[in-house]
Amino acid sequence: MKKALVFGSTGNFGSSTVKALLESGWRVSVFKRTQSKLNVNDSRIEVIEGDINHTKDISVACEGVDLIVYGINPPYTQWRSNAYQLLDRIVSVVEQKKLHILFPGNVYCLPTSNVAIDEATPLSSQTEKGDIRLAMEQRLKKAATKGARVTIIRAGDFIGGQDQWFNMTFKPTKRGWKMASPHDPQHQHFWSYLPDLCANAISAAEQQHTSFEVFHDVGVVATIDDWKKAFKANDIELTAGRFPWWAITCTSLVVPLFKEVLEMRYLWRSTLVLDGTKLKTTLAHNYLSTSLHKIVGDTLSHQQKPVNSLNVINH
Known part of the structure; x- marks a missing residue:
């Protein structure tokens, strides 16, 4: 072995x-x-x-x-x-x-x-x-x-790991879940499960x-609408609001970590997606790829309490 x-x-x-x-x-x-x-x-x-x-x-x-x-x-x-x-x-x-x-x-x-x-x-x-x-x-x-x-x-940015600050992206509400989106509706962001x-x-x-x-x-490339559809496939309503970049910007003057985070904000504004053809071809039938709606469902099902945050974390 x-x-x-x-x-x-x-x-x-x-x-x-x-x-x-x-x-x-x-x-x-x-x-x-x-x-x-x-x-x-x-x-x-x-x-x-x-x-x-x-x-x-x-x-x-x-x-x-x-x-x-x-x-x-x-x-x-x-x-x-x-x-x-x-x-x-x-x-x-x-x-x-x-x-x-x-x-x-x-x-x-x-x-x-x-x-x-x-x-x-x-x-x-x-x-x-x-x-x-x-x-x-x-x-x-x-x-x-x-x-x-x-x-x-x-x-890309990790989905399905441990708690980090980026868990603030998704929060439960009385009627479903809310997404504090770090990017605009048109942006396609790259995630890795x-x-x-x-x-x-x-x-x-x-x-x-x-x-x-x-x-x-290959990862998962998702817009805000893609997240909404993934939650809807699990019979959950997802609403979208804005991530408080303004607060990160203001507090970056006194919080060193936030200053470092702001340096990487360009990844939420510009497209950067990877072509995973080589990996898929190499692994053939052994290649694993989970759909976004199943990622959402599996992640929520593993939460001990329904009010816990969806495990989405920054790489």
Whole structure:
């Protein structure tokens, strides 16, 4: 049985990938800080304690591993100081041990476009965070020339993960649900449903024999009307209002996180959709794709109480 080691197992991509690995029959280890509050109730998961800042701890954890899953994503306010550095430390070990690493890419290092973007599109950053993500992808590509095997799967904003501020987008009302839309009615926004994304990512990594591959998630492209139709298909009325960008703008003067969020607002104003033909073709009948109305239904059905927020989160 193949073994995977997951860094960032409590995050959105990491935790969903742990589930996908277990469902695919993998042995799974998760790396955690000593004295951390990570609670693992599944006997199939091995917990390895260590310090992510110590290369020796990382190296020991990687012994006997077939796949490294990189699920680490520091808060926006820590990207300048930590994002690239954390990746570089782990990738250095991956190079040395000639391991396979799975990395969740995003759209920050891609140009906006009125047509779907495929994997051959040249990278193009529009923000400082885009510069960081571009550098991270370049580091991974370099690793592939030094003995590592690299799988990058680029995705949009996540649906179906853990609670984050973006849960404010959907709220229950007495008559149904209300959407505080971050974009105008015409905008087509790109989302990635975590259960599908992570299962497809594992399948792609399992089939890969080359040293470096990039895949784009097909995801879900939705307008406000598409969300309304998806809720209606579940017999729920959805009304739409405006997301309070004005409040984010005002408080960004004193809240550093909101300043970082505003830098990415262009993604709610311009079109950036990925072409996932390569991934669909590679996986063929193993490719998973859940419709938006089923995503809504499944998400709401898993809520413990009907008044909880729909789990829609920002990548």
